[in-house]
Amino acid sequence: MANQSQNTFLPSDIIFNILTKLPVKSLCRFKVVCREWNVLISSQDFVKEHLCHAKDMKNLAFQKFMYLGVRFSISKVFSRVFDFSTLNKVPLALPFGDKHVNAEILASCDGLVLLYKGRRIYVLWNPSTGAQREFSGLHMNILVRSCCRLYGIAYDASINVYKVIAAARISNTRESTVITVYNCRTGTCTYSKGFPYWMYRSQQGVMVNEVPHWLVSHREGVGCAIVYYDFASETFKEVPKPEWAENVSEVDLRAHNGMLCLIHFKRGCADIWVMENYGQLESWTKLYHNVCCPGNFQMRPIGLTHNEQVVMEIQQRRIDVYDPRTRIFTHKSMYTYHVNAEFGAATYVESLVSLDVENV
Amino acid sequence: MVTTDEKGPLTAKKKSVIIRSCDGDEFLVSESAAVLSTSLKKILEEKEDRLIHLSDIDNKTLAMVIAYLSTHADDGLSDDLKRSFDQEFVSGKEFDVLKYLVLATDTLQVTCLCYTVAKKMADIMKNKLVEWVRREFDIQNDYTPEAEAEIRRLDAWAWDDRQLEDD
Numbered sequence: 120m121a122n123q124s125q126n127t128f129l130p131s132d133i134i135f136n137i138l139t140k141l142p143v144k145s146l147c148r149f150k151v152v153c154r155e156w157n158v159l160i161s162s163q164d165f166v167k168e169h170l171c172h173a174k175d176m177k178n179l180a181f182q183k184f185m186y187l188g189v190r191f192s193i194s195k196v197f198s199r200v201f202d203f204s205t206l207n208k209v210p211l212a213l214p215f216g217d218k219h220v221n222a223e224i225l226a227s228c229d230g231l232v233l234l235y236k237g238r239r240i241y242v243l244w245n246p247s248t249g250a251q252r253e254f255s256g257l258h259m260n261i262l263v264r265s266c267c268r269l270y271g272i273a274y275d276a277s278i279n280v281y282k283v284i285a286a287a288r289i290s291n292t293r294e295s296t297v298i299t300v301y302n303c304r305t306g307t308c309t310y311s312k313g314f315p316y317w318m319y320r321s322q323q324g325v326m327v328n329e330v331p332h333w334l335v336s337h338r339e340g341v342g343c344a345i346v347y348y349d350f351a352s353e354t355f356k357e358v359p360k361p362e363w364a365e366n367v368s369e370v371d372l373r374a375h376n377g378m379l380c381l382i383h384f385k386r387g388c389a390d391i392w393v394m395e396n397y398g399q400l401e402s403w404t405k406l407y408h409n410v411c412c413p414g415n416f417q418m419r420p421i422g423l424t425h426n427e428q429v430v431m432e433i434q435q436r437r438i439d440v441y442d443p444r445t446r447i448f449t450h451k452s453m454y455t456y457h458v459n460a461e462f463g464a465a466t467y468v469e470s471l472v473s474l475d476v477e478n479v
Numbered sequence: 480m481v482t483t484d485e486k487g488p489l490t491a492k493k494k495s496v497i498i499r500s501c502d503g504d505e506f507l508v509s510e511s512a513a514v515l516s517t518s519l520k521k522i523l524e525e526k527e528d529r530l531i532h533l534s535d536i537d538n539k540t541l542a543m544v545i546a547y548l549s550t551h552a553d554d555g556l557s558d559d560l561k562r563s564f565d566q567e568f569v570s571g572k573e574f575d576v577l578k579y580l581v582l583a584t585d586t587l588q589v590t591c592l593c594y595t596v597a598k599k600m601a602d603i604m605k606n607k608l609v610e611w612v613r614r615e616f617d618i619q620n621d622y623t624p625e626a627e628a629e630i631r632r633l634d635a636w637a638w639d640d641r642q643l644e645d646d
Contacts, residue, residue: 128578128617133585136593140601147637151609151630153618249636 135159139169142180143247143469166471170229173468176377176423179204184421184430184438185211185232185246186464188454189220196220200246201438201452203422203430208438208452214244214251221264223462226283226323226331228272230470233283235462243272243283243303247469256308257299263287271324271331275350280304281472284331284348288318300353303474315355316344321461325372327379328397332358334372345372345379359400361392374466375406375420375429382419387411389418410441412448421466435460496523499532500541508545512552516544517588535586540579543568547592565591569599574615577603608643 129137138146138160146169150157159165173181184201196219200211213222215236223235234242236253239260244251258268269286283301296314301307316335324331330347337344342365345358358379364370369384379394381403388411396402407429412418416434418441423429429441431448438452494510498519513531514520522531533541550556550564569577577600584593604612613620622630631638 129582130585133581133597134616137581137597137600137604140598141605144637145605147634148609149604149612150634151622151627152612152616153621155621156618157630 131155131159135165135168139165139172140178143471146471147248160471166473170468170470170472173230173470179423179425181469182422182466183246183469184432184464184466185224186454187222187224191220194218194220196222199452199454201430203424206424206430206440206451211246214242214249224323224465225268225270225285225462226272227465227467228281228324228326228331229274230468230472231272231281231474232465232467233270233272241283243474245470245472245474246467248471248473250474252303252474254301254306257283257285257301258287259297259299259308259310261287261289261297263289267318268321269318269324269333269335270322271326271333271348273324273326273330273348273350276329277350282350284324286314286318288314316346317341322372323461323465325374325379327374327377332372332379334370342366343370358394358398359403361400361403371417371419373419373421376423380406380420384417391420407443410446412439412441432464435463495529497530498541498545499530500536500538501534502538504538504541505530506541506545508548509552512545512548515548515551515589517590519587533586536583537579539576540583543576543580544583544587544589544592548589551591565595569595572599574600574603578615606644608645611645 138149138156141149146160150160172178176182180202182203184203185198186201187196187198189196195217196213197217198211198213199208201208213219213234215222219237221235221237224232225235225241226233230245230247232244232246234244236242239262240253240255241257242251242253267288271284273282273284274280275282281303283299283303285299285301287297289295289297294313296312296318298311298314300309316337317339319336319340322333324333330349332345332347335344335346336342343360345360346355347358349356361381363383364381367383371382371384373380373382375391375393379397381392383390383392388409390405391407391410392403393406394403410418412431412433416437418431418433420429421432424440429443431439431441433439436454437450439448439450441448495507496510496513496519498506498508498513500506510523514523519531536544547568551561556564572580577596581593581596581600584596612618620627
């Protein structure tokens with residue numbers, strides 16, 4: 120049935136085109152319009168095209184930033200989601216309720232978020248559709264909350280499956296690092312040991328070019344490298360870094376406007392660098408020079424606004440909007456998260472990506 | 480009729496074509512504007528004829544598409560001005576008008592306008608009732624009441640706490 124939809128005025132490829140631009144909530148309601156729309160909205164092609172639209176940084180209504188806050192007096196954890204198109208925040212119910220005060224946000228990719236629930240249980244969750252799946256076994260069931268850890272989620276296009284990559288340094292040697300790859304389709308973990316780098320700080324993977332990146336050292340306290348996990352070779356590979364980054368300690372890796380971004384902190388200010396063409400050493404460019412935030416707090420860019428201002432997360436407890444033209448910070452929101460500052464917040468996109476275990 | 484000169488690439492920009500709508504009205508368009516439509520570009524490459532007849536696009540819609548093409552072919556306008564023109568272009572337009580417009584941009588293969596119009600349509604639709612959508616797209620509900628209830632139940636969360644519009 121090519122373009123001849125039943126009764127409709129518009130051909131189905133135009134309908135497809137329009138529907139890919141709708142929010143997830145509207146799409147879930149519009150499955151009821153007719154059977155054809157239900158089949159269309161549920162199809163893999165549609166989910167992929169919708170994701171593609173959501174990931175375009177220009178479509179701000181699809182860019183979200185979620186963060187956790189803990190109220191100790193009542194032993195509850197709450198979460199909120201910040202919308203880059205409206206610069207407003209609204210409550211976001213966690214899939215396991217508000218009682219798990221050890222909750223962490225470990226990674227995010229294509230609208231899927233990896234959460235730590237507590238008691239060695241992890242949850243893959245799509246905050247937009249509410250789909251979720253609990254699993255255990257990450258890190259060989261070793262309790263790793265106090266260890267140095269890296270997390271990432273990525274889509275392995277060669278076999279059409281999302282995978283979680285996790286690494287934890289169990290003791291003070293490089294060799295003791297356990298690397299786990301969790302296959303979201305089969306629900307199984309594979310483990311390996313011997314990470315060729317030194318992890319010095321817990322990190323969420325920085326998603327650029329469809330893979331998670333982390334900042335690591337060559338040896339304890341020596342040098343720095345930007346690495347990503349390569350599914351084809353099942354190894355970690357390096358992305359070239361600018362020369363100045365070799366021997367500085369105060370540096371942070373993030374994503375900005377779809378590019379790898381290094382934040383170089385120095386005496387209360389920061390230079391913000393981006394890699395304009397992924398993988399090309401000579402494309403590292405200083406985007407903003409000497410960004411000074413009142414109070415000299417550490418900052419990281421998390422997104423953009425309609426008029427090309429930068430939304431910054433300050434000291435993992437505040438959301439500000441920074442205008443690069445006037446160099447002024449405007450306060451937007453405040454939150455507190457204490458447990459492990461690296462795992463208290465994440466950006467994600469609104470998508471229909473599902474967690475269904477397919478029949479293999 | 481328009482006289483066409485064939486003095487070579489220097490004057491190529493000044494050349495014009497005539498586009499006729501299905502109502503029979505003719506529009507004079509510079510060639511630099513016309514070629515922004517992939518379909519018109521193909522037609523112009525294939526034949527010498529400077530008159531193009533579009534049998535399925537009406538006057539009103541064609542006039543809008545041509546206004547868009549002419550603005551985007553104007554080298555004197557900055558990209559910022561063109562962007563704000565695009566926003567202005569779709570704002571306030573009725574859903575019905577947009578339906579004809581999206582169909583015309585699809586036929587003429589004007590990709591960026593097609594994108595802008597589809598996005599605007601999605602923006603209008605997002606808070607509408609299912610009944611409104613069925614009406615606007617002229618779709619018959621082919622679910623049994625039980626089947627419809629089942630689909631609604633699966634995504635029950637999408638139906639609450641929202642003021643849905645029917646006009």
